[in-house]
Each structure stands twice: as C-alpha cells, then as structure tokens.
Amino acid sequence: MPHAHSSSAASSGGDDLGSTDEIKVFKDEGDGEDEKRSSENLLEEKSSLIDWTESEEKSGEPYPGKLSVKSDLSPVFGKFEPHPAAGFNMGYLVAPYPYPNGGAHPLPVAMTGKMGLPAGGSLSLFCPGGDLGQPPPAHMGIPPPYQLDSKLAAGLARTPMYPFPGGTYPYPMLSPEMSQVAASWHTPSMYPISSAASGFRSPYPTSLPISSSSLSSELYRFSPTLGGGLGLGLGPALVPPPPSKADLDSHHSRYARSLEKGNGGTPNDKPSESSANSNKEQTKKPHIKKPLNAFMLYMKEMRAKVVAECTLKESAAINQILGRRWHSLSREEQAKYYEKARQERQLHMQLYPGWSARDNYGYGSKKKKRKKDRSPAELGGNNLKKCRARFGLDQQNQWCKPCRRKKKCMRYMEALAAAASGGDNLPTQSPCSEEDVKLEEMSDASSDEADTALNSASSPGGLSALSSLASPASEPPARHPVGTNPRDVNNPLSVGQLTSQSWPRAAQPRPTHEVISVS
DNA sequence: GATCCTTTGAAGTTC
DNA sequence: GAACTTCAAAGGATC
Incomplete structure (x- = not known):
C-alpha cells in the first residue's frame, strides 16, 4: 500500500x-x-x-x-x-492488487514443476535475454481488481475508488x-485538471499552453489538440520513460495524421446521422483512440526489447512472444500494467466524457472485415454444439479452454473448420528465447493439469494464459506472417528455423537447414 | 493503400 | 447474461 x-x-x-x-x-x-x-x-x-x-x-x-x-x-x-x-x-x-486468494493458485504450482524441468536439448538462441527464468506467475486465474466480484473485493482498499x-x-x-x-x-504529476474540468463535468479539457518539447509522447495518445491543433487538451502520459525526440515526433505525427483526417470538429463529436452513412465522411471525423489496456501497455513497453533480442520485426510473431511473456510475468508486474491501464481509462474518461468505444466502431471504413463464421444451422451436427451445451455445467473439465474463458469455443470452431474444409490447423508458434520455448513446452505438457486447475478460475490472465498458447484451431490463417509460419521452410524469419527446438509438432516436416543466422 | 496477422483486455453489440 | 465482435499497438506481408 x-x-x-x-x-x-x-x-x-x-x-x-x-x-x-x-x-x-x-x-x-x-x-x-x-x-x-x-x-x-x-x-x-x-x-x-x-x-x-x-x-x-x-x-x-x-x-x-x-x-x-x-x-x-x-x-x-x-x-x-x-x-x-x-x-x-x-x-x-x-x-x-487484491488477489482474494493471496495469489495462491493451483495452476502455477503445477506449472512450477514443469518449469523446473530441464530444457530439452540445446538451442540456437536469438533471444539471449533469459528474462523468463523467473517462477511462473502466481496470479494466473486472478482477475484484475476492477473485475473482482464485489463480495471478494469488499473491504479491499481499491473498492471505493x-x-x-x-x-x-x-x-x-x-x-x-x-x-x-x-x-x-490520480494522475501523478502529469495531468493537471483544469478548474473547469476538476469536477470532470467539463465536456472538454481545457487547452494548456505547453510546449511539445516538454511533453511525454504519451500525452499525444488522446490529444487532438497537439496533433491537429484543435485546442482540446491533453492526453494521458502514463508510461513513464520519457520519450526521445524521435519518439515524440513519431507520436505527434501519428496523431496529427489521425486528426488531419478530421473536419475540425471536437473530439467529442459524435458522428451525425447524415455522416453515419458515409464512410468517407466518417473517416474524416476526429478519431479518439481507445485507451490502451494492460497488455497493450506492456507490449508497447517491451516490444523494442523483444525485437532487439529476437531480431524479429514482424509484429505478429513479436506479439506471440509477448503474449507468452505476459503470462509469465509475476502478479506484481502485471498489476503494474493493470494499474496503468486503469489510469489510462480513467484519464480518457475524464478527457472525453462523452466518448465511447462504440464511436470507433467501423472507424477507417471497411477495414477489419473478417470472415463470418458460418452458422451451426448451416453446417449442422451435434459436434457443433458449444462446450457449455455439449457437456453441461457440471462437466466443465471437458470444456475446451476458450469456452472456459468465454471466448469462441475451440471445438465448435474446429468442427466448423473441419466441416468447411477439412484442413489441418497448425499453430503459428514462434518461441524466441529458451525461456519462450520452455513456456511453450510447459504449457503443452501441463495443459491437462492446468485445464483442471483452471476450472475454478476465471481471469483474463489465467485462462487466457493457456488458451493463447493453444493451437488456434479456429480458422486456420490463410497466410502466415513472416517468422510465424511453421511450414515455411524458406522463411528466414521463421522461428522454426531460428530455434530448431521450437518446432512443436513432430508430424510436420522440419526444415532441411536447421538454423540460419538472421541479422 | 487497405487489410491481415497476432496477442490480451475493455467495452461494445447481439441474442 | 452468455456469446460474440471490435478496437487498441506494431510493422512486415499480402492483395
């Protein structure tokens, strides 16, 4: 405290x-x-x-x-x-961080045992960091404080906040x-609240006479003022390391670009009825981005490190690694990011009281149009039932991980994929360091125990920890980013090549050349 | 140039 | 209320 x-x-x-x-x-x-x-x-x-x-x-x-x-x-x-x-x-x-059970969770115990296992064989490492040698997370399965059940949270300090x-x-x-x-x-030293906004009643924060050179790059995150000269105030600056000038410029220009599309309206402007029908006009609206969540903040902070360690630049591969590392973080470390994210959200709410995530839905027009899942009625079959319906509440140990995590049902999606094409679904694995490989092995080996252990848990960290490592059986990607396609033997950035140990599926042909150097 | 990939989490929508 | 979708970051790949 x-x-x-x-x-x-x-x-x-x-x-x-x-x-x-x-x-x-x-x-x-x-x-x-x-x-x-x-x-x-x-x-x-x-x-x-x-x-x-x-x-x-x-x-x-x-x-x-x-x-x-x-x-x-x-x-x-x-x-x-x-x-x-x-x-x-x-x-x-x-x-x-109010972990109601004091951080004790069956999963990490099981995982700890796995972590102790010697790594199988030598590795050609491109990530010499070894920063994942720490014990497995003690927090897995524990939701962030604001997601805790009110009863659990009762009496804890954060509750009234x-x-x-x-x-x-x-x-x-x-x-x-x-x-x-x-x-x-609430916003340590960073976000002076104007008198008008001190009660957070003001629709827009007051513009402040601050030179950009004194601002953290993060101030630009939600800052139409600085980006587009709209005179609308400051954004959050919650990720401490002071930015380099290049970083600052980068953020500045990024948001400037974002707002150059704008029509000069206020960031709080809601799309009007007339403009809602026009993508072109819609993209001109000032775009207030969503506040970053804990993982995003973590990624932003750690990406450069992983890139440096792994000589990978492809974000999809980096993100996979970061996802694993995220789950390997201690609860204290994760709590730091949850807290930052909470502050980001809070500040965002203060700066843009009328803003809603809904405002950004469809921003950028037709992007993010994904293949629609075919309805069960279309494909039919009992195996298309979701785990909940298929096994019932009393047999949750039979549920697939995503179901326990309340995401898409893996079995359901597998059935859909099988019904649709019958193709195999290879995961895109890209372990980077020896620790990443260990994490992967650990997650594979302990999945059964973990599954059982996770039955009683419900946290973004806990369940997603394994589900994110599980084969993304739902919808095999039509293509693989560089460094992530296990089949792509010619891909110089394929982690399968970078780390010969990381080839996870014995059934798959291994590259003829085990290791190549990428620099 | 737009979209995909890939991750987690928050918040939205749909049923 | 469960299930699902979208978006936030990132940058190379792909269309």
Missing part, C-alpha cells in the same frame, strides 16, 4: 519516496501480509484524510506526517516527477480546490 510504503520510506529516510513509482509500490506490497495491512492502513489513512481535510480546511494545517499537498501543486508536465504527495496519492490510487459514476470525482468530501489536488494524485 502506497501510504504504508511511504510511511516506511519516511521512517527509513524516505529517499525512495521521492522516486516512488507504481512498480515500487506494487512490488513492495506483493505479499498477502502487506496487502492485509495495507487495506487496514488505507482505511485508517482515508479517515485521517477526511479528518485532516476537514480540519485543514479550517485551520490550514498540513496533513500530519505528510507534506502539504496544497502547498505543492506545481504542475509538472512531460515527466514523471515525484510529487511530495506521492505516498498519499498512491495510498489511495495504488492499492495492492471506481468506477466513478457519471464521471464524478471520488472525493466528495474534498473542497473544490482539494478536488483539483486530488485529481493530480
């Missing part, structure tokens, strides 16, 4: 408070003990805040043991500058001035 952390930091010299970031906070609070203590302390802290807020408003006294938040409101743009109120801020914002109904700010006890301060707590 941040505040607990800050307290201890303060008592131990407090140096690290100045460099407090979410990672630190989360990592420090990883154990259940801390979480328990944190929850208690948070409640305590919150009552203290209320007490202090009330008394401070009368007397002007600073919050005991803390720096005066009021007196240090200097806005900081473009960098993650530790705020004196960081501890307090984080105490409210960054509650420990959000959602903020109607976009109202969750500090009703604070004066308007303090609400503004509190807003800065």
Whole structure:
C-alpha cells in the first residue's frame, strides 16, 4: 500500500519516496501480509484524510506526517516527477492488487514443476535475454481488481475508488480546490485538471499552453489538440520513460495524421446521422483512440526489447512472444500494467466524457472485415454444439479452454473448420528465447493439469494464459506472417528455423537447414 | 493503400 | 447474461 510504503520510506529516510513509482509500490506490497495491512492502513489513512481535510480546511494545517499537498501543486508536465504527495496519492490510487486468494493458485504450482524441468536439448538462441527464468506467475486465474466480484473485493482498499459514476470525482468530501489536488494524485504529476474540468463535468479539457518539447509522447495518445491543433487538451502520459525526440515526433505525427483526417470538429463529436452513412465522411471525423489496456501497455513497453533480442520485426510473431511473456510475468508486474491501464481509462474518461468505444466502431471504413463464421444451422451436427451445451455445467473439465474463458469455443470452431474444409490447423508458434520455448513446452505438457486447475478460475490472465498458447484451431490463417509460419521452410524469419527446438509438432516436416543466422 | 496477422483486455453489440 | 465482435499497438506481408 502506497501510504504504508511511504510511511516506511519516511521512517527509513524516505529517499525512495521521492522516486516512488507504481512498480515500487506494487512490488513492495506483493505479499498477502502487506496487502492485509495495507487495506487496514488505507482505511485508517482515508479517515485521517477526511479528518485532516476537514480540519485543514479550517485551520490550514498540513496533513500530519505528510507534506502539504496544497502547498505543492506545481504542475509538472512531460515527466514523471515525484510529487511530495506521492505516498498519499498512491495510498489511495495504488492499492495492492487484491488477489482474494493471496495469489495462491493451483495452476502455477503445477506449472512450477514443469518449469523446473530441464530444457530439452540445446538451442540456437536469438533471444539471449533469459528474462523468463523467473517462477511462473502466481496470479494466473486472478482477475484484475476492477473485475473482482464485489463480495471478494469488499473491504479491499481499491473498492471505493471506481468506477466513478457519471464521471464524478471520488472525493466528495474534498473542497473544490482539494478536488483539483486530488485529481493530480490520480494522475501523478502529469495531468493537471483544469478548474473547469476538476469536477470532470467539463465536456472538454481545457487547452494548456505547453510546449511539445516538454511533453511525454504519451500525452499525444488522446490529444487532438497537439496533433491537429484543435485546442482540446491533453492526453494521458502514463508510461513513464520519457520519450526521445524521435519518439515524440513519431507520436505527434501519428496523431496529427489521425486528426488531419478530421473536419475540425471536437473530439467529442459524435458522428451525425447524415455522416453515419458515409464512410468517407466518417473517416474524416476526429478519431479518439481507445485507451490502451494492460497488455497493450506492456507490449508497447517491451516490444523494442523483444525485437532487439529476437531480431524479429514482424509484429505478429513479436506479439506471440509477448503474449507468452505476459503470462509469465509475476502478479506484481502485471498489476503494474493493470494499474496503468486503469489510469489510462480513467484519464480518457475524464478527457472525453462523452466518448465511447462504440464511436470507433467501423472507424477507417471497411477495414477489419473478417470472415463470418458460418452458422451451426448451416453446417449442422451435434459436434457443433458449444462446450457449455455439449457437456453441461457440471462437466466443465471437458470444456475446451476458450469456452472456459468465454471466448469462441475451440471445438465448435474446429468442427466448423473441419466441416468447411477439412484442413489441418497448425499453430503459428514462434518461441524466441529458451525461456519462450520452455513456456511453450510447459504449457503443452501441463495443459491437462492446468485445464483442471483452471476450472475454478476465471481471469483474463489465467485462462487466457493457456488458451493463447493453444493451437488456434479456429480458422486456420490463410497466410502466415513472416517468422510465424511453421511450414515455411524458406522463411528466414521463421522461428522454426531460428530455434530448431521450437518446432512443436513432430508430424510436420522440419526444415532441411536447421538454423540460419538472421541479422 | 487497405487489410491481415497476432496477442490480451475493455467495452461494445447481439441474442 | 452468455456469446460474440471490435478496437487498441506494431510493422512486415499480402492483395
């Protein structure tokens, strides 16, 4: 718990408070003990805040043991500058990741055993990183805090935080001035909320006189102002590393391009009735992109690293690797990204109260038109039933993984594919490092145990962990991106060639040349 | 130039 | 409420 952390930091010299970031906070609070203590302390802290807020408003006294938040409101743009109120801020914002079972989950146990297995054979590695040697995730199967059942979450510190109904700010006890301060707590030092927007009632954030050179690249993510000169405000900047100029320019130009298509309207403009029918006009609408989810943030951060390690550039292959690595992250590490994503969403909501993901549906006209699944009625057959209907609720261990994960039913899709073409469905695997290969082997070998273990779980991390590794039997891709097509022996970027061990299916012919160097 | 590929997660729509 | 769809990032491949 941040505040607990800050307290201890303060008592131990407090140096690290100045460099407090979410990672630190989360990592420090990883154990259940801390979480328990944190929850208690948070409640305590919150009552203290209320007490202090009330008394401070009368007397002007600073919050005991803390720096005066009021007196240090200097806005900081473009960098993650530790705020004196960081501890307090984080105490409210960054509650420990409330894993109701303290992180213990049967799957990781099983997987741990697998992880201990020696890697089979030597590898020609193009990813020397070895950053996946850590223990398997203890969080798999545990949903992010905002997805927890309210009963489970009851009493946990995060519970009262959000959602903020109607976009109202969750500090009703604070004066308007303090609400503004509190807003800065939520978006550490990065997103000054204008007075007009302090209550998040303002339809658009106020334009701020900030030079682009001082802005984090992430500020451009939702920023029509900076991109298109529409004068509409700032976007989030939640991924700390300060951008290089090239990065900045890249983001700037990207959003500029996005908005150059615009017609000069406000980012909150909804497509009018008349324009809805015109793709051309629709693409001219200013495009406010969706806030990034946790995995997207992770990908954005880690992509360059994987690219460097693996000498792969093809995003589909990189994403497969990142997907596996994502599941190998510790819960604290994932929690960091969930928290960032939550902040992104929150800020996005603040900046564009009227925006809805629906607004972006169909953006870019006819793109993303995918093959429609043929209806079961079209193909018929009992084997086309989805697992739920096929096996019933009491036999969930028979369900395919996607069904347990509430995605498309794999068996259903397999049946569809078989009915449609009868072709085999090879997965597109592209392990990169030895650890990636291990992860793959682990997931394969432990799938049965994991399946059982996962029956009682329902988290984006847990179920998807294996389902994402499973063969994408649904709809064999019509083509394989470079580096991912296991059949493409001529593909220099095929990971099958890059890592001879990574050839996952014995039935498939292996490339005649085992390893080639790609540089 | 538009779309696909590939991943996870959020949020939308459909039934 | 379950199931399904779309979009967010990325950049090479493909049409």
